[in-house]
Amino acid sequence: MTTPPIxxxxxxxxxxxxxxxxxTVNYLDRQVLSxxxxxxxxxxxxxxxxxxxxxxxxxxxxxxxxxxxxRIVDRLGTKWGFAVSIVLWSVAAMLHALAIPVGxxxxxxxxxxxxxxVSVSVVGFVIARALLGFGESGNFPAAxxxxxxxxxxxxxxxxxxxxxxxxxxGAILAPLTVPWLALNWGWQSTFLIIGAVGFLWLGFWFTLYxxxxxxxxxxxxxxxxxxxxxxAMEVPADQEEVQAERVPWIRLLGYRQTWAFALGKxxxxxxxxxxxxxxxxxxxxxxxxxxxxxxLPLVVLYSMTMFGSIGGGWFPVYFMxxxxxxxxxxxxxxxxxxxxxxxxxxxxxxxxISYWIPVVLIGIGASAHQAWSANxxxxxSDMFPNFTVGSVTGxxxxxxxxGGVVVSxxxxxxxxxxxALGKLETGYTIMFSICxxxxxxxxxxxxSLVPRMKLVRLSNRRSxx
Numbered sequence: 403m404t405t406p407p408i409x410x411x412x413x414x415x416x417x418x419x420x421x422x423x424x425x426t427v428n429y430l431d432r433q434v435l436s437x438x439x440x441x442x443x444x445x446x447x448x449x450x451x452x453x454x455x456x457x458x459x460x461x462x463x464x465x466x467x468x469x470x471x472x473r474i475v476d477r478l479g480t481k482w483g484f485a486v487s488i489v490l491w492s493v494a495a496m497l498h499a500l501a502i503p504v505g506x507x508x509x510x511x512x513x514x515x516x517x518x519x520v521s522v523s524v525v526g527f528v529i530a531r532a533l534l535g536f537g538e539s540g541n542f543p544a545a546x547x548x549x550x551x552x553x554x555x556x557x558x559x560x561x562x563x564x565x566x567x568x569x570x571x572g573a574i575l576a577p578l579t580v581p582w583l584a585l586n587w588g589w590q591s592t593f594l595i596i597g598a599v600g601f602l603w604l605g606f607w608f609t610l611y612x613x614x615x616x617x618x619x620x621x622x623x624x625x626x627x628x629x630x631x632x633x634a635m636e637v638p639a640d641q642e643e644v645q646a647e648r649v650p651w652i653r654l655l656g657y658r659q660t661w662a663f664a665l666g667k668x669x670x671x672x673x674x675x676x677x678x679x680x681x682x683x684x685x686x687x688x689x690x691x692x693x694x695x696x697x698l699p700l701v702v703l704y705s706m707t708m709f710g711s712i713g714g715g716w717f718p719v720y721f722m723x724x725x726x727x728x729x730x731x732x733x734x735x736x737x738x739x740x741x742x743x744x745x746x747x748x749x750x751x752x753x754x755i756s757y758w759i760p761v762v763l764i765g766i767g768a769s770a771h772q773a774w775s776a777n778x779x780x781x782x783s784d785m786f787p788n789f790t791v792g793s794v795t796g797x798x799x800x801x802x803x804x805g806g807v808v809v810s811x812x813x814x815x816x817x818x819x820x821x822a823l824g825k826l827e828t829g830y831t832i833m834f835s836i837c838x839x840x841x842x843x844x845x846x847x848x849x850s851l852v853p854r855m856k857l858v859r860l861s862n863r864r865s866x867x
Contacts, residue, residue: 411624413617414552414561420607421545421565424488427600428541429572429678431495432460432534434596435527436679437580437700438589440692443683446523450683450821454814457679458807459528461672464535465803469651472543472796476789480548481611483792487540488600488607494533495597499590501526535803542779542799543792550783550791551614554630555728556719558783563715563776570711570772573678573704581694649790651797657858659785660794662851664801666778669844671802672809673743673837674771677764680813680833687826689757699761706765707772714739714773715780727855728784732777733848739777740841742770747838750831767837774841778848786858809836 435442439453448456475483497504505526512520545565553561576596583592612618614625654660685691685699717739721731746767749760782794813833820829 409621409623410627411621413619413621413624414557414628416610416619417548417552418561418564420603420610421548422568422571424484424603424607425541425545425565425568426572426575427488427568427603428491428538429569430576430596430599431491431572432538433573433576433678434495434580434593435498435531436682437576437696438584438592439682440686441584441589442523442527446521448521448524449814450817451814452521452524453683454810456524456527456531457675457810457814460531460535461675461803461806461810462535463532464539465800465807467536467539468543468796468799468803470796471539472792472794472799473651475540475543475547475792475796479613480544480551481607481613483540484544484548484611485604485607487537487544488603489537490540491534491537492597492600494530494537495600496594497533498527498530498593498597501530504529539796539799539803543795546779546782546795547788547792548611549780550788552628554628555784556722559718559732559777559780560712560715562780563712563773566715566772566776566779567708567711569775570704570707573707574701577697577700577704581697585694649793651793654790654794654797658851659781659856659858660797662848663778663782663794663798665851666781666844666848667798667802668805669840669847670771670774670778670805672805672807673840674768674775675806676809676813676833676837677768677771679810681764684760684830685757688753688760688830691757699757703761703765703768706762707769710769711772711776714770715776717773718777729781729852729855732781732784733845736774736777736848737845739770739773740845742773743767743838743841745838746834749834750827753827764834770841785852785856790858809833812836 435456439448442448443453471483471487474486478486502522503526505522505524508525508529509520509522512518512525546562549558549561549565580592580596583595587595610619614620614628617625620628681700681703682692682696685696691699714735718728718732718735721734722728724731726734743766745763749763752763753760778798779795782798783791786794813829816829816832817826820826
């Protein structure tokens with residue numbers, strides 16, 4: 403008589419659902435401005451450079467804050483680190499509604515230091531976006547840490563792909579709601595309504611989340627399953643915070659694994675943000691589309707990215723089942739994924755036929771980014787012990803944010819330059835070409851730094867990278 407299999411339990415997927423909804427809110431909040439940009443551009447007379455400066459304020463503060471957010475999450479723990487983050491970014495999202503009075507106060511302060519001639523609206527939105535970047539920086543370090551806590555390695559990229567697909571859902575919900583809210587309630591009310599959504603999530607988070615060691619809803623079988631492949635790298639739960647405090651950033655920067663993750667993020671995060679923040683402006687400039695007319699193409703485009711996020715999370719399992727170590731299988735999958743954005747090279751040459759051609763091609767590129775993102779995040783928990791995952795993710799997030807600053811500033815300068823020449827389409831051709839090849843460049847850099855799987859063991863004082 404055969405013994406029936408032990409039921410493991412599925413509570414870990416409840417935690418994954420919480421991470422998914424938090425990430426959805428995160429991207430819903432950051433997407434509002436790009437959808438309102440055509441309206442605000444007309445109202446305040448912004449140039450492409452003005453808009454790029456507002457975007458860069460978010461990305462720069464987000465980048466710098468990611469470094470500290472990861473460390474704070476490691477020290478506060480996932481539960482409180484995530485809660486503090488979502489409160490801060492929800493308040494900042496709502497503050498956009500007061501951008502003009504905030505800008506007036508900001509201009510008055512700048513005047514004290516002899517800085518004059520700056521736009522009130524630009525200053526107000528720069529301040530609001532900077533605060534949003536500060537708050538939102540905690541989302542991914544906390545979510546990656548929670549994934550490392552609740553999932554064994556073989557499930558982490560799939561779980562990451564699922565919660566990371568919240569970025570796509572947020573990007574889909576935004577064009578479905580923001581233009582309608584702005585049309586019927588005004589842009590100020592749109593920021594207030596969307597920003598308030600994060601507070602709803604907090605109740606579920608405090609009710610349902612606890613560390614696995616103290617989670618009463620976990621069965622003993624599921625807890626053992628979660629911890630099944632961690633004994634070689636983990637420390638006891640009561641020592642985790644102490645260990646985190648003993649690993650300084652400078653030591654983490656001594657590992658090639660850290661640099662592989664950071665440079666991979668630097669070279670590719672800005673591409674996703676370009677797709678996220680500049681596409682409404684692209685549709686307006688190239689096809690005269692704005693307001694509710696951009697809803698359908700953006701919904702179609704961001705719906706495509708759902709397949710990349712979830713499918714990309716599953717893809718490395720194919721190689722792991724063939725005997726590859728987690729990192730090695732992931733890198734093979736990422737090489738295939740890096741080929742797909744090359745189709746974006748055809749977006750401008752074929753765009754004269756129909757706006758649907760660049761929408762679909764960019765959708766493929768954006769979908770590939772989400773597949774890439776699900777895997778690059780998981781390389782951290784593949785090679786680092788859990789008590790440093792938040793810190794390493796923060797370092798990579800900072801690098802990715804700085805890459806976003808570079809892409810946004812470059813885009814603003816390129817678009818203003820070619821717009822003045824009457825050749826704005828050339829500017830988009832240049833930027834789309836950068837988007838197309840960035841992932842292959844990033845893969846080569848990462849593979850060169852870490853050719854094959856190698857665990858980071860921090861129990862020794864010296865680097866073993």
